[in-house]
Amino acid sequence: MTRRTRRYPIGAELVAPGEAHFRVWAPKARTIEVAIDNQFHSLAAEGGGYFSGAVNCGAGARYKFRLNGGDSFPDPASRSQPDGPHGASCLVDPFAFEWSDAGWSGIKMPGQVMYEFHVGTFTPEGTWRAAMEKLPTLKETGITVLEMMPIADFPGRFGWGYDGVNLFAPCRLYGSPDDLRAFIDGAHALGLAVILDVVYNHFGPDGNYLGQYSDDYLNRDGENEWGDAINFDGRNSAPVREFFITNGRYWIEEFHFDGFRFDATQSIHDRSEEYIVGAIGRTAREAAGARDILLVAENEPQETKLVRPESAGGDDLDG
Structure with a gap:
C-alpha cells in the first residue's frame, strides 16, 4: 500500500500502512480525541468547526470520538458499525476488495425493468451473500435493475431501512461492507444494475448522535x-450539504452503485440556489465518470423541476 491522500472531507480513511486520518465537523466541541483501545489521540482544530489528524491504527480498528474530555460517540461518517449505531465505529479499507466489473458501462433509463427488494427479507438468511445466489433467477425473469431498499445502519434487528442513522455505514445485519461490494460486483457480472434507495429527508429517532457534534x-x-x-x-448548512453530497459520491465510488432512488423528495426542504437533490445527483454523475447512472425520485406532488435539465432550471434527474 502506497501513501494515499484523503478521498472525502469527513470520516476515517487509511492513508498509509498502519495509519489513518480522521476528520469530523463538530462546532459544538472545544476538543476532540479519537478513542481507540482505551487510548486517546487528540485531533487538531482547523477552524469552521472541523477537527482532523492522523492516528496509528489499521483496518478493523474500533474507535469513537471523545468530545471535550467527556463522553465518546460514534463517527457521524462511520463506514461501519459492527455493533450497531450505539457501538464503536470501525475503520474500513475500501481498497481491499478486488472488483471484476471494469468493463461495466452502467445503465440508461429506456427499456429498464426494475425490481425493488429488501435485503433482510429477500432470503431466509437476510444477507447480501445469500441474495447473490438469487441473482441468476432475477436475470432469467427479465429484471435489469435492482432497487435496493435503504441500507444505512439502524438500531435493532428488523427494519425497512427508512429510519437509518449511520448514512455511510452499510447495515451490519446484512453482512460486511465487502459483502455488499461482492453483491454489486456479482450483479454487474450478470448484466444487472443496482441502484440504492437513499433517505435524505430525515434521520431515525434512535441512535442518531449528530446533535452531540452540532445543533x-x-x-x-x-x-x-x-x-x-x-x-x-x-x-x-454548508457542512450539512457537504455531508450529504459526499454520501452520494461515496456510494457511487466505493460500492459501484448504479444510481439512486431519492425517498420522499417532497419532504426535502431546501431554498438554496441549487436544490440539494440536484447537487447530490450531479456530484454522483461526476463520480461515476464514464459509467452511466440512473437517478430517480419519489415525489408525491409530481414536481417536473426534478426531471428538467439544469439549463432549464431543473435538477437533472432521470425520473
Whole structure:
C-alpha cells in the first residue's frame, strides 16, 4: 500500500500502512480525541468547526470520538458499525476488495425493468451473500435493475431501512461492507444494475448522535411527517450539504452503485440556489465518470423541476 491522500472531507480513511486520518465537523466541541483501545489521540482544530489528524491504527480498528474530555460517540461518517449505531465505529479499507466489473458501462433509463427488494427479507438468511445466489433467477425473469431498499445502519434487528442513522455505514445485519461490494460486483457480472434507495429527508429517532457534534444538522423550525427536517439552507448548512453530497459520491465510488432512488423528495426542504437533490445527483454523475447512472425520485406532488435539465432550471434527474 502506497501513501494515499484523503478521498472525502469527513470520516476515517487509511492513508498509509498502519495509519489513518480522521476528520469530523463538530462546532459544538472545544476538543476532540479519537478513542481507540482505551487510548486517546487528540485531533487538531482547523477552524469552521472541523477537527482532523492522523492516528496509528489499521483496518478493523474500533474507535469513537471523545468530545471535550467527556463522553465518546460514534463517527457521524462511520463506514461501519459492527455493533450497531450505539457501538464503536470501525475503520474500513475500501481498497481491499478486488472488483471484476471494469468493463461495466452502467445503465440508461429506456427499456429498464426494475425490481425493488429488501435485503433482510429477500432470503431466509437476510444477507447480501445469500441474495447473490438469487441473482441468476432475477436475470432469467427479465429484471435489469435492482432497487435496493435503504441500507444505512439502524438500531435493532428488523427494519425497512427508512429510519437509518449511520448514512455511510452499510447495515451490519446484512453482512460486511465487502459483502455488499461482492453483491454489486456479482450483479454487474450478470448484466444487472443496482441502484440504492437513499433517505435524505430525515434521520431515525434512535441512535442518531449528530446533535452531540452540532445543533445545525437539523432544522428545528421545519418539520416533515417523520420529525425535524434536515438543515440544507439555514445557518451553518454548508457542512450539512457537504455531508450529504459526499454520501452520494461515496456510494457511487466505493460500492459501484448504479444510481439512486431519492425517498420522499417532497419532504426535502431546501431554498438554496441549487436544490440539494440536484447537487447530490450531479456530484454522483461526476463520480461515476464514464459509467452511466440512473437517478430517480419519489415525489408525491409530481414536481417536473426534478426531471428538467439544469439549463432549464431543473435538477437533472432521470425520473
